[in-house]
Amino acid sequence: MDKTDYDVVVIGGGPAGSAAAWELRDRRILVLEKTHRLGGRLFSMSRGDYWLNLGGHLFPAPGSHMRNILHSIGLDIIRIPGNKFAIYWGGKVYAPKSVSALPLTLAMSFRERVSLAAIGLRILKAVKGWQQQMQIVYGESNQVRRARVARYMSDISFRDFIGRPPRRVEQLFQSAARRAAAEMEDQNAGVGVSLFGAVWAGKGDSMAVNLNGGSGRFGEVMMELLGDRVHYHASVTSVAKTGDHVTVTYDMNGVSHSVTATQVIVAVPAYQAAEITRDIPEDVRATLRKVQYGPFPTMGIITDETGPMPYDDIYAITTPDASFDMFFNHANPLRTGPRKPGGSLMVYSGGTPAREMLKLSDEQIRDTYLADVFRMFPQLKGHIKETIVQRWEPGNTYRPAGFNFDPMLAYCERDDVDIHFAGDYFAEIGNMEIATGSAHEAARRARVRLMSRERKAQTSRAADAPTARSA
Template identity: 30%
Template sequence: MATQNIREEATEVVVIGAGMAGLTAATTLAPAAEVVVLESTDRTGGRVETVRQGDYWINLGTQFTEGTGTLIDALERHNIEMGSLAGKSIALHLNGSTVDTSNPLALMFRTRMTMMDRIGLAIVGARILSAAPFLESQSRFAQRVRARLESRLASYLLNGVRSELAATIVRSWSAQWMGCDPEETAAAQFVYSVGIALTDPEKVPNFSLPSGGNQTLTDVLTEDLGARIRRNAVVHTVRRDGDGVVVDYLDGDRPARLRARRAIVTTPADITERIIPDLPQQYRNAFNDITYGRYVVVGFFTDEVGPQRWDKYFGISAPQLSFQAVFNHAAALRTGDDRKPGGALACFAGGGKADALLDLPDEEIVSRFRNDLLTVLPELEDKLGEGILRRHRRVVPFWAPGRRKTLPTLRDPLGTIYLAGDYQLDVPSLADAATSGERSAQAVLASLGRSR
């Protein structure tokens, strides 16, 4: 960046990015240090985005908010109402019928499929269920199981399976939970995500938390930070400079330079690698080992009246359609007999299906999703609102076999530059982004001799 006409200023800590990690880092820092947040777009929240209509909301970005840790602490601290998925389940729509997956017998015998399909699905399910209990245990045997899963593609689940339908279902699960295909990701992350959904649905992160959608929290954190956040601030470089840092960026269309004692960089892997020019090679290697899932999302507000058969589902898996899942954002509101009119649904396509959709015209994508949604829920004919479309080319981080071993490198600071993001923890999620941001902020405060 040319040095002429650059506006220069200084602060104690600069946070790059105003997604969940950046907002959490900044709000952790703010009571004890002067902080500035630089956000490249005109909105905060990163991949968190919610649209609202009346009593309902649709999360068009990240769907899930986990039930423990930094994220929930922030919700409780700000007195944000939280819902519950207790008693709700996932359904599978296959060959024209919809079956509750919480009942394995019904899934196997009421779903329309051939005997070969049933055998294939049983093999896949058995492999997932046999591995899932070892993903959180610290026993030596569990560690060996995890190491084996980390060394294999998730597609190993299909070894010896002759059913194309079973393969379609596995690809659908991978796409809807991680935004990638099983031929791309290591088995450990796949088994963890899908295994919990199958073995203990109540542990599945509640996408209806907080009430009003995930953006409720990012809006509150944004309000807390106020003028500390600078939108449309596109960072070019973050460099170590003696015992501090120098950040060159465009403030709108005006060159600016911000000097700080510390920086926390919360941008996605590829952006972080680009804006830190003196990044050591081991860090570059670790960032290059991260791949991101892709999604296409279309949300629909609905105007049905009275109880509906899908009220008990928080999601419907639909592996044979243009999207792979329908998330029912109103599920947590369906308690008791007082069922308000209307609803909110989000249709998701991930992985290879998303790749095939990303560059199509908006109206083509919305039309495909609308038509397929009506094959799942024909009761919504003439009751679907306008489709609200979002394309996400970079969402959930995942790793190919053997690549996650470089991850610990990214948990260490680069002198005065600290890193944060959902890629830092074992199972990437919105909660992990918040936890990572908080931990980096605490480390920065400790380095400055401060405590919150």
């Protein structure tokens, strides 16, 4: 085996690429990241007592890959005490103690109430089924478990599952479903159900924590720890097998570079992986191309109010009556002692409204979003200190009804490949846990393959070496 420049080259420095690199840090590694930072779609910026959040923010439960990595790189999580299923409806914010109280509390007609309760019961039953699929079965690999969860209610769309309720009820579910970055028609029923399952699990709520200091801390600390093993502004254009190694070509500051590696982990969104990776089976490339993503225009807001606000005890509000679908109060986890002045909010849209919103300029997006923020909370007028609009394309990945990911799963089972894949598209809906979990598996496969090739090289060197007698 000829010596390559690196044992492993990791492409993309989002949660998946950073996690893979961290796991393989004892090896000769190189991370190629096309932007100036690590963290990908986890992104926040420190602002005094608060942080301005622009990307992913809800972190998974103890025992998850993400939590294990946070622990090993010395980052703390903080609990989110606030309500996560509040609704802005007919000009009022409803934040009942239990999600089951919503059909009884929202102002609506009798017909709408009955419809909302009936769909709610059906979703609750489906969430129970989803939770069963999520259970860990001893002896089962993570990949098999994930594939099982992804197949849950994957044959029909969320729209078919919900049916055609009265218009106002439909708007409510439409807005909630857009957290998957897609309309109800476009995502399968399992995706929609998992969205409700993540926040509707009572004490077992699987997403009840934030990263202290903001989700951007993940990438910032990874940048410090991985140091010069990362090249920034390095946009990979090709990953190709050359003899017994892999050649990675990338553009950096307008100059084309090439490096060789024994193993490569491709940790970029699926459609980009399909474009840059040569020498993979055509059914795997076709599967990567079919993975769906929807955009998320997001706006982070720093406020400078000096007294309490009506949303202080709320973390998330679904907003069917606004130009955005979700409103988040990122200061909620910090409202434990005396209330400090100021705050941090975020709003975003998904699905069709997100695509429409992205046709506007940043200023137009800001003005449209702010008009609705003021309609919800007029107390905020005169207290907006800073806004930043972020255009996430891709925003999130989701699976449509009938999507078949089996070619990629079969490829991952093979023990004769040197190009591995990781990313949030390994699940029915994208999230940081899938990104880091699939990265852990890709890193393990790369390490096994490296070790086996090193053993083979050692054996052949030993066989070639002249023995004492023949010498």
